[in-house]
Amino acid sequence: MSEKSEEKSWQDLERLVGTSDMSGAEALLAEMSAGETARAVSRLDVADRDQLLASMSAEGAANLVDELPEAQAVELLERMDPERAADVLLELSSDERADLVTELDRDDAEQILAELPPLEAAQIRALAAYDKHVAGGLMATEFLVYPQDASVGEVVNDLRRRVDEYEDEDIQYVYVIASTGALAGVLRLRDLLLSPSRLQIGGLMIPEPLTVLPDASLDQLADLFDTHAFLGLPVVDAIGIPIGVVQRADVEEAVGGRSDSDYLKTAGIVGGEEFRSMPLWSRSLRRLSWLTPNIALNLIAASVIAAHEETIAAVVALAFFLPIISDMSGCSGNQAIAVSVRELTLGLVRPTELFYVWVKEIRVGLINGLALGLVMAGVAWAWQGNGYLGLAVGAAMFINTLVSVSMGGLIPQILKRFGQDPALASGPILTTATDMCGFFLLLTFASHLLPYLTPS
Structure with a gap:
């Protein structure tokens, strides 16, 4: 998109919000790239931003929050009613929820967590307890796991029944567990879909896959992804039970974010990211x-x-x-x-x-x-x-x-x-x-x- 088009985009968004045409504003945001979205939203005044978020569905608001830099996303969540913020968080992936809650003001975080179902709140607290630069702080807890004696047909049918649950997830692997619950192997979706329905997935899996513990450092993860052409790595506990998956994209983003953070600190920008849209x-x-x-x-x-x-x-x-x-x-x-x-x-x-x-x-x-x-x-x-x-x-x-x-x-x-x-x-x-x-x-x-x- 040209510079003039980008300028027009945020001005159009401002006009649509100002005239309370929220359906038009949401449609315009859906057409924008992540950078254009962040720029357009940052140019709105606080009242217009609040009005825009309040008018959107929880899923739409979550999509918008997901497109924004973390500091801007946190600012929007802190201005929301705790019940509304909880609804928005539920539409995000587990790792994104934990990242945002970690950056929230403590009182705001507790009020939002109190509005969440107990299971989801406990999961967020558990993930937020990890340092954000270790595997536990980067992993997502949404992943596909099936017993090794399950058949290809059973797994495929289960995936079809739960398609709405997985449609927003970037799923590349199926993780196969033994009867003890420990990770036994990994199965590529391609191999799953091209195999006869009667076969057991334990016979198709790649046994003894590479795994990491939740305390694996960001540098260790980066080295592993540099060495191996994996899209994700399973995270297991001390006895080998899978508890999450670290994605290559998340590790690359974290490495870049850490470098940006160090640069800001050495330049004298303390207390986290700063944007000119902030107070x-x-x-x-x-x-x-x-x-x-x-x-x-x-x-x-x-x-x-x-x-x-x-x-x-x-x-x-x-x-x-x-x-x-x-x-x-x-x-x-x-x-x-x-x-x-x-x-x-x-x-x-x-x-x-x-x-x-x-x-x-x-x-x-x-x-x-x-x-x-x-x-x-x-x-x-x-x-x-x-x-x-x-x-x-x-x-x-x-x-x-x-x-x-x-x-x-x-x-x-x-x-x-x-x-x-x-x-x-x-x-x-x-x-x-x-x-x-x-x-x-x-x-x-x-x-x-x-x-x-x-x-x-």
Whole structure:
């Protein structure tokens, strides 16, 4: 759809809701892609959004919620009456229900769960108890399971009787269980449908399929799907009984979502996703919660410059090199942070392995620090014709690079050891430290070499 068409789509939706033509609005939404739907709904004001959701069937509202980013979907559910929100949740798959309930305000979540049938509420609580980045938090509990002595004809007839129940599910496999209830094998739908009705499915299944436990990490799941061309993996409990299925698409979405979340945190967007359709004060306060502490950190770094005001006044060229040393060291430190966060995520290092990480980083820092220091020393000498200035700049660059890679490697380890998110706090801590250290080193070296840096 062209940009003009997209613009017309959300304006048409606004017009239809404004004239209370809800059937027309619902038909228009059905024609839109997921991205167009999210954009159109986000452009409606709050009253129009509420009116649109209230007029739709529970199934229609669920389809709309399913198309939206999670943060927007949660906002819509929180504004609904608990009974209405419960009806909408019942139209979603089990994993989607749990994901949304987990993100809801606690009081809102409890009110909605109280409106659900006890069995569904208990199922949502059980799934919501898992971390969202493990198999239990990603799995859906809707899957086809039959005993291995069932015939092909019995299974096919059962599927036909329950077609309404399965029509919205992406079903590719039938899971076959032994008499004990443990998973015995997996049967592709293609093999099921092309086999004679009299055969037992136990003779057609692929025995001993690959399974995962509910605590399997997101990275383990991603590796499995990268290695095997499976569309889904069964999740089993400690004794092998199937309890859910993890879909490849859900794992890929979770991996992408985690990367987006880490990027937002390092950029200073805390408290989850932010969209410009969210309330103004909420967006402002969330950003200020990150920006305000950074004022204090930057004042600390600036105080180092203030303490060497006379040196800078005597050698104005230092002001040119201060931000360069600060920025280059920050870049080196951020590279180390990225490696540490990634290795912690993959389990390649433990938070306690500080010495191992430091040794690995300091070796890189020695090489890169020397290279960067020589370059900066050459620039200073060539520009000002003063070898002592080059010595001060180059030495500061070299040492600050060592400091930055050391801190960049160790800060995520330390934060993780104390239960903090390394992606959230590493950046500002590193930036303040490398700024202070870089300013201090260059200005201290320059102060000691001042007689050689100023004309006699």
